[in-house]
Amino acid sequence: MQVCEIINVGTELLLGEILNTNAQFLCRELAAMGISVQRVNTVGDNPQRLREDFMLALGRSDIVILTGGLGPTQDDLTKEVVAEALGLLLQEDAKQMQCIEDFFRVRCQPCVQSNRKQAMVPQGCTVLYNENGTAPGIYIETLQAPPHAGELARDCATEGATKIVVLLPGPPRELQHMFANMLAPMLQQCSDGVIVSHHLRTMGIGEGRMAELCDSFLSSTNPTVAPYAKEGEAYLRISAAAATQAQAEDMCDCTIKKLQHVLGNYAYSVDKPLEQVVLELLHAQHKTLAIAESCTGGSICKRLTDLPGASQVFGWGFITYANEAKQNLLNVSCETISRFGAVSAECAQEMALGALVRSGASLALAVTGMASPADDTDKPAGLIFLHATDGSQHKSLKLETGRSDRAYNRSVATKHALDLVRQLMI
Amino acid sequence: MQVCEIINVGTELLLGEILNTNAQFLCRELAAMGISVQRVNTVGDNPQRLREDFMLALGRSDIVILTGGLGPTQDDLTKEVVAEALGLLLQEDAKQMQCIEDFFRVRCQPCVQSNRKQAMVPQGCTVLYNENGTAPGIYIETLQAPPHAGELARDCATEGATKIVVLLPGPPRELQHMFANMLAPMLQQCSDGVIVSHHLRTMGIGEGRMAELCDSFLSSTNPTVAPYAKEGEAYLRISAAAATQAQAEDMCDCTIKKLQHVLGNYAYSVDKPLEQVVLELLHAQHKTLAIAESCTGGSICKRLTDLPGASQVFGWGFITYANEAKQNLLNVSCETISRFGAVSAECAQEMALGALVRSGASLALAVTGMASPADDTDKPAGLIFLHATDGSQHKSLKLETGRSDRAYNRSVATKHALDLVRQLMI
Numbered sequence: 001m002q003v004c005e006i007i008n009v010g011t012e013l014l015l016g017e018i019l020n021t022n023a024q025f026l027c028r029e030l031a032a033m034g035i036s037v038q039r040v041n042t043v044g045d046n047p048q049r050l051r052e053d054f055m056l057a058l059g060r061s062d063i064v065i066l067t068g069g070l071g072p073t074q075d076d077l078t079k080e081v082v083a084e085a086l087g088l089l090l091q092e093d094a095k096q097m098q099c100i101e102d103f104f105r106v107r108c109q110p111c112v113q114s115n116r117k118q119a120m121v122p123q124g125c126t127v128l129y130n131e132n133g134t135a136p137g138i139y140i141e142t143l144q145a146p147p148h149a150g151e152l153a154r155d156c157a158t159e160g161a162t163k164i165v166v167l168l169p170g171p172p173r174e175l176q177h178m179f180a181n182m183l184a185p186m187l188q189q190c191s192d193g194v195i196v197s198h199h200l201r202t203m204g205i206g207e208g209r210m211a212e213l214c215d216s217f218l219s220s221t222n223p224t225v226a227p228y229a230k231e232g233e234a235y236l237r238i239s240a241a242a243a244t245q246a247q248a249e250d251m252c253d254c255t256i257k258k259l260q261h262v263l264g265n266y267a268y269s270v271d272k273p274l275e276q277v278v279l280e281l282l283h284a285q286h287k288t289l290a291i292a293e294s295c296t297g298g299s300i301c302k303r304l305t306d307l308p309g310a311s312q313v314f315g316w317g318f319i320t321y322a323n324e325a326k327q328n329l330l331n332v333s334c335e336t337i338s339r340f341g342a343v344s345a346e347c348a349q350e351m352a353l354g355a356l357v358r359s360g361a362s363l364a365l366a367v368t369g370m371a372s373p374a375d376d377t378d379k380p381a382g383l384i385f386l387h388a389t390d391g392s393q394h395k396s397l398k399l400e401t402g403r404s405d406r407a408y409n410r411s412v413a414t415k416h417a418l419d420l421v422r423q424l425m426i
Numbered sequence: 427m428q429v430c431e432i433i434n435v436g437t438e439l440l441l442g443e444i445l446n447t448n449a450q451f452l453c454r455e456l457a458a459m460g461i462s463v464q465r466v467n468t469v470g471d472n473p474q475r476l477r478e479d480f481m482l483a484l485g486r487s488d489i490v491i492l493t494g495g496l497g498p499t500q501d502d503l504t505k506e507v508v509a510e511a512l513g514l515l516l517q518e519d520a521k522q523m524q525c526i527e528d529f530f531r532v533r534c535q536p537c538v539q540s541n542r543k544q545a546m547v548p549q550g551c552t553v554l555y556n557e558n559g560t561a562p563g564i565y566i567e568t569l570q571a572p573p574h575a576g577e578l579a580r581d582c583a584t585e586g587a588t589k590i591v592v593l594l595p596g597p598p599r600e601l602q603h604m605f606a607n608m609l610a611p612m613l614q615q616c617s618d619g620v621i622v623s624h625h626l627r628t629m630g631i632g633e634g635r636m637a638e639l640c641d642s643f644l645s646s647t648n649p650t651v652a653p654y655a656k657e658g659e660a661y662l663r664i665s666a667a668a669a670t671q672a673q674a675e676d677m678c679d680c681t682i683k684k685l686q687h688v689l690g691n692y693a694y695s696v697d698k699p700l701e702q703v704v705l706e707l708l709h710a711q712h713k714t715l716a717i718a719e720s721c722t723g724g725s726i727c728k729r730l731t732d733l734p735g736a737s738q739v740f741g742w743g744f745i746t747y748a749n750e751a752k753q754n755l756l757n758v759s760c761e762t763i764s765r766f767g768a769v770s771a772e773c774a775q776e777m778a779l780g781a782l783v784r785s786g787a788s789l790a791l792a793v794t795g796m797a798s799p800a801d802d803t804d805k806p807a808g809l810i811f812l813h814a815t816d817g818s819q820h821k822s823l824k825l826e827t828g829r830s831d832r833a834y835n836r837s838v839a840t841k842h843a844l845d846l847v848r849q850l851m852i
Contacts, residue, residue, distance in 0.1 A: 014463045015623060016454025020446055028442025037440045038475065040468040049464060072634050073653050074644060106828035112634045132831060297731025298724030301745045305723025308798045308832055316751045319727045319743025372734045406734060
């Protein structure tokens with residue numbers, strides 16, 4: 001098995017200003033490819049320490065992946081340090097220079113000298129062109145540890161082996177896209193097997209109960225089955241190791257089918273997010289959905305429209321934070337609000353019916369509730385009413401999270417809201 | 427300044443199963459105490475590699491903090507490895523043993539032999555009793571690098587200096603509580619000052635241009651000024667080291683004022699996110715805002731309502747994905763749509779005016795554009811029109827990101843939309 005080491009470069013990481021999500025992403029992806037990550041190191045924008053850590057990593061690992069420090073400014077120096085340590089000159093890459101010039105021309109911004117620095121790459125490397133930014137990734141194959149490698153490095157290095165050195169941009173979106181589309185296929189060739197993982201996702205059942213129902217699967221070794229929970233959703237990760245992708249997929253598939261049988265309708269998808277399941281159901285049944293939101297303030301509309309293709313099944317959203325907006329746009333009656341309050345099952349139902357009529361959609365969903373504690377009401381934070389209807393059928397739900405955490409309450413309400421629409425359609 | 431190194435122990439981190447939030451927490455807290463974290467290393471539950479990394483860290487740092495690997499199972503071996511490396515025997519701590527027995531008695535669970543392992547501590551250490559779990563923290567002061575320390579370690583160690591070695595439990599809740607209540611006061615005694623950091627945030631100017639304007643500040647050493655960029659926003663981090671919090675704040679403040687002068691209206695806040703700046707302006711000017719969104723699909727409404735207190739200045743949101751919704755709810759004329767298309771400056775302006783009239787708000791904001799490529803139009807992805815108005819004053823913006831990335835386009839449009847409202851109010 002190939003041994004890999006990751007070096008995250010950035011003083012902002014050492015100051016705790018940003019969370020190192022790149023490390024988790026890379027570790028998870030590499031593990032899935034059968035590449036063993038043995039160390040992750042974070043070092044600041046300091047050329048001397050970066051050089052020390054790089055040489056040490058190169059001595060003891062087959063693959064060294066560095067992230068960050070590829071930007072246009074003076075303190076971005078990963079490329080310079082690595083090239084110098086490997087004895088490679090930097091030279092301008094014409095295609096990358098063109099990409100950078102295009103990037104700025106399209107934005108009508110000037111391309112300054114510091115941006116040109118980003119087109120310099122180590123000689124003999126493979127350039128990973130960045131489709132989401134101006135910093136290119138770099139892929140270098142080098143024969144064993146170079147002559148400058150220190151005592152310790154020489155001790156551990158495999159004699160005569162080819163080492164792979166990769167530089168990736170720091171912004172997670174750029175890094176993830178480049179990894180998945182360019183680097184992963186190149187690295188897969190060095191790996192002697194694959195690990196395939198899938199997630200069986202559930203709603204409406206807690207992690208504990210889900211794990212209980214699937215208890216007999218949890219001790220299985222290949223595929224492994226592990227329970228996880230995240231903000232109101234619980235899921236199982238199924239991972240199979242095999243010589244080929246197809247074999248590993250088959251093994252996962254077989255276990256997933258058994259788990260789906262045990263979990264029934266609680267299991268809403270394999271891998272797909274809930275909003276995608278809802279969009280696909282709407283498409284398949286040629287239905288449209290209108291959404292009326294109060295406390296979630298646009299979160300449900302946003303989540304549904306995060307995906308392309310939403311416009312064919314979703315046309316109307318009403319963010320009725322004010323009571324007047326609920327009355328004017330959704331025809332919620334004055335009496336309902338004064339008698340039951342805006343945070344009530346009655347109001348949620350009238351909002352859904354109002355959205356249905358107003359938009360002419362085939363289904364409507366409404367949410368009203370308390371995202372945070374408020375002074376002007378005795379209703380507790382986390383009390384949320386949801387309603388979904390097609391005019392004849394109705395599904396409703398009352399949530400009481402017991403928590404004051406605004407982000408948590410909005411996120412949980414959004415997931416349950418989407419699940420309510422799913423339930424109306426299955 | 428004291429130099430610190432963190433070692434996070436756990437194979438689950440190297441598999442990417444959990445996000446390393448402990449590293450960020452510790453880095454942020456230590457930076458605020460004036461302790462310089464120079465490296466963060468993650469290593470698996472492997473005694474040999476852990477020992478190597480620990481000795482290296484001990485040789486080159488004044489303080490080494492290890493997290494995780496203090497549990498009751500066989501693969502929890504941080505304490506054993508560190509004690510052996512420092513030449514210290516493990517002995518049972520009577521008070522800790524009592525804590526563990528109490529912990530299980532209260533829960534009516536049996537205290538098994540493996541739990542007793544958790545009461546063993548290195549001789550001469552200070553035990554940090556864990557109020558939230560069964561694994562105690564450990565604080566050791568040791569005179570310089572021990573005799574087993576390797577060549578490299580001896581090279582870098584400060585001769586005769588006292589080193590501090592700390593072991594903390596891995597679960598974030600336990601670690602954070604122990605750090606704040608027990609460890610921080612002990613470490614503060616070794617620190618000779620504090621570091622304060624602030625972020626000067628900008629919109630409408632790229633990282634390269636921002637850095638150029640502020641070029642003369644970037645080589646300053648105290649405070650340091652460093653440029654960063656994130657999805658259409660660029661910001662500067664200003665960090666000052668001083669003996670007291672007040673002095674460091676003053677130093678930052680002085681530099682920030684100069685930078686604000688250079689950057690003018692591009693600089694929208696110190697530390698605060700854009701949506702908070704907009705909310706505060708609305709509150710201060712007793713204004714209300716209505717929002718009409720097409721391609722952003724609720725992202726702007728969501729972002730504004732992520733913050734508590736939005737309901738006083740935001741009551742009405744219109745997610746008009748369908749043309750009929752634009753016409754029916756916002757009174758966009760049929761002619762405008764057929765002549766200029768829904769993705770046009772004209773449509774954005776009519777949407778904003780429609781939202782203003784319909785809601786009775788003092789300001790309205792509208793966004794319409796292409797988040798992704800579409801077959802039924804020749805308009806490119808990333809072409810987005812924004813319009814903000816109070817009925818008499820108008821601010822409008824045309825974005826051409828040149829990118830097909832839906833998430834990026836929506837995120838950039840959301841930021842520019844909020845900035846347009848800000849510009850209307852300053």
